[in-house]
Amino acid sequence: DTAVSQTPKYLVTQMGNDKSIKCEQNLGHDTMYWYKQDSKKFLKIMFSYNNKELIINETVPNRFSPKSPDKAHLNLHINSLELGDSAVYFCASSQDMGANQPQHFGDGTRLSIL
């Protein structure tokens, strides 16, 4: 069974569209995250949620809106997509917010904006 699964794996769409990426973890973890990996492979945290509550909201345009219906799910909705949004988006989870907790990542969603 996949521990952290995100869908879709690939997303190709046009500028201006709205799209969502879904993430689910079956590890029983309390904390979930969204990361953006740019074309140079740099990984940057976007959001983190703990037990459905927003904990970290880095400097991300408000076109990006995370939603956590329960602690096993953290979805990412993006409005009015722009060329600069093209990247790989990774969902991750950890047991809790402790600094010692390793994060387990999904396989990533490659978003390409035409």
Next chain:
Amino acid sequence: AQKVTQAQTEISVVEKEDVTLDCVYETRDTTYYLFWYKQPPSGELVFLIRRNSFDEQNEISGRYSWNFQKSTSSFNFTITASQVVDSAVYFCALSDPSGNTPLVFGKGTRLSVIA
């Protein structure tokens, strides 16, 4: 401030060679945690190891070994007898309790192992 530096952007080795990936970190905390992740060409991120700041013992797992030295703020990763399947981007990361960011990643080192 937290910072992780992986000075080697790309490394190429011939199969069976040993290779060391460098990682240098900065933190003001005395308690912190260091991680290594592997990202193979297929794109997923795979957790390899976690080390806490109070445990300076080197760790070995098969052909992988990690050398943690607090005196030089380094947490280097060595692959012995490299194989083509080791080709990947490797990320070092730092987490400390007082940091605003749960996990700070280095920029990664792309390792290419040539047959």
